[in-house]
Amino acid sequence: MRDTNEKAVQAMRAFLEAVGLNLKEQGMEQTPKRVAALYEELFDGVGRNPEEIWRERFASDTKGIVAVTHIPFHSICEHHLLPFFGEVHLAYLPHDGQVAGFGKFVKLVECLAHRPQLQERLTMQIASAIEKGLDAEGVLVVIEAQQLCMTMRDPRAHGTQTITSECRGVFRDEASLCQQAWLLLGGKRE
Secondary structure, three states, rough: OOOOHHHHHHHHHHHHHOOOOOOOOOOOOOOOHHHHHHHHHHHOOOOOOHHHHHHHHHHOOOOEEEEEEEEEEOOOEEOOOEEEEEEEEEEEOOOOOOOOOOOHHHHHHHHHHOEEEOHHHHHHHHHHHHHOOOOEEEEEEEEEEEEEEHHHHHHHHHHOOOOEEEEEEEHHHHHHHHHHHHHHOOOOOO
């Protein structure tokens, strides 16, 4: 454990003892250290700049919409510090054929999800990062997730999913392009 985490280890130890756990009797002596290390990983997106992800872009002849779907993610709800997780689906219309490698989108989602978050904000941040970083003409982001802060606290909510979307640029302004993007992401024909 690095010295910078010792404060987190001590805080976790104090928290667990404050809620009534005897760390010696429960066989949990290393739990504060493990939890501090886990949260360091879960929050490793804090302070990272998503703009750095777009350093390498490619010129292509594409004139069509590019979609990347089923990007798995996990994040921590800032309200209760419980996980929410699911999949990100995104589509963008490149500007002058400028595209990024598909792995960059996975890195973007991870960067933004690895910080205390709200699903709605995460959806907007991903859309903004693609719009700005690639100078995309249009962006559509859809996130489907399970919120443990809801399902663990209310048994009636078991299996509930939350879905958020953010639409930018020409996808917001031109209905036919928006419909195309939704269809690429698995939407239904109307």
